[in-house]
Amino acid sequence: MYGEFGFMSLVALFRKYSDQIPRRAVVADLGSGVGRPLFAAACLRPDIARCVGVEKLRGLHELAGELRALYDAELAPVLGAHPPRVELHRGDFLGGVEWRGADVVLVNSAIFRDELFDATEARAAEVLTPGALVVTLRRGFRDCGHEGACWELLEATERRQSWGMSTVYVHRRTRNSPRRTGIED
Numbered sequence: 557m558y559g560e561f562g563f564m565s566l567v568a569l570f571r572k573y574s575d576q577i578p579r580r581a582v583v584a585d586l587g588s589g590v591g592r593p594l595f596a597a598a599c600l601r602p603d604i605a606r607c608v609g610v611e612k613l614r615g616l617h618e619l620a621g622e623l624r625a626l627y628d629a630e631l632a633p634v635l636g637a638h639p640p641r642v643e644l645h646r647g648d649f650l651g652g653v654e655w656r657g658a659d660v661v662l663v664n665s666a667i668f669r670d671e672l673f674d675a676t677e678a679r680a681a682e683v684l685t686p687g688a689l690v691v692t693l694r695r696g697f698r699d700c701g702h703e704g705a706c707w708e709l710l711e712a713t714e715r716r717q718s719w720g721m722s723t724v725y726v727h728r729r730t731r732n733s734p735r736r737t738g739i740e741d
């Protein structure tokens with residue numbers, strides 16, 4: 557199944573956390589598919605510096621490249637003098653460093669198996685800095701809401717996605733160090 561973050565779900569997110577997303581922020585989508593959330597983020601926050609997608613499947617990555625060409629030609633020019641740059645990387649987001657230090661990370665984890673979800677949480681704790689927001693679907697991070705936790709859960713709200721309703725979990729990286737070791741660079 558290929559599902560996408562719902563556009564209005566992203567509208568709600570960028571509106572609600574507007575104050576916590578700095579100017580010239582970096583937004584990443586882990587498992588970015590054809591890239592729709594990246595283009596949506598660019599429209600919703602034209603002051604973003606970069607929208608970074610990482611997708612492992614060649615066909616989806618190539619389609620995203622075609623859409624990026626349309627974005628560059630038709631949309632970016634009307635988003636201001638310094639429109640967000642959309643970067644597309646093909647590969648496994650668990651292994652790469654393209655999203656290191658991102659300010660907002662979208663993870664459409666609705667059908668992630670538990671091992672992938674847990675590895676994503678561990679990797680995010682390693683490569684993101686305090687204050688970074690991570691948005692997951694269907695389930696939230698484990699290391700959350702206790703003393704020493706790497707994540708603070710800001711909300712868990714049902715929102716419409718492309719396939720129907722799903723719970724959106726918004727986490728904020730704390731200052732605590734990860735306790736578990738993840739993937740080495």
Ligand SMILES: C[S@@+](CC[C@H](N)C(=O)[O-])C[C@H]1O[C@@H](n2cnc3c(N)ncnc32)[C@H](O)[C@@H]1O
Pocket residue numbers: 557558559560561585586587588589590591592593610611612613616647648649650664
């Ligand atoms: C449900 S789609 C979501 C696409 C996009 N994020 C959206 O919401 O519109 C999830 C995507 O994650 C990709 N994916 C899953 N595991 C991945 C991994 N470890 N590295 C890179 N991409 C991955 C899949 O190939 C799929 O395209």
